[in-house]
Amino acid sequence: MTDERRAEPARPARRSYFGALTTLLNVAGTVLIVVMALAVNADVIGRDLFHRPIAGVTEFIGLSIVAVVFLQMANTLREERHVSNDLIMAWVARRRPRLARLVYGLFHVIGALLMAMIVGYVLPMLRENYEGNYYKGTGGIVEIPVWPFLLVVVIGGAAAAIQYLLLALAEFRKP
8 A cells, every 4th residue: 555545643632621521421321221121121121020110210211311311422522423414515625615614613513512502491491400309200209300300311411512613613713
């Protein structure tokens, strides 16, 4: 293989406190996935062997799915591991790279705005759920507080908004 066709070696990722935070949130999401899998399997075994489901598993899974998405979103963006289809943009980037960078930058700004809107929408719900001690489940049997899951949405949404802004800045700064 000639030097012209050889790919550039990958540069090591810059370490930052924000990168460490997104990694920590990602790990927490992965741990939550494992806990969810254990809960579902225990519930299935309880239903089959003892004819008794585990109370609250359904509610816990419903709340946890949203939490996992928001815990892992910022790191997924940071590591560029999200699903995307950019056939048209790849074509545009070959012919008009500056236009492609502008479009990608605007896409990231819109993503940041949407995440900020979600955080702004959920914050009052978080406050209300925390102060009102709201829960999912059946009173006296299983009561799962809702506010920790809403807090995860706020933290994960804010981290995703910041990551989108960082991606937008990187696009706008490219030569």
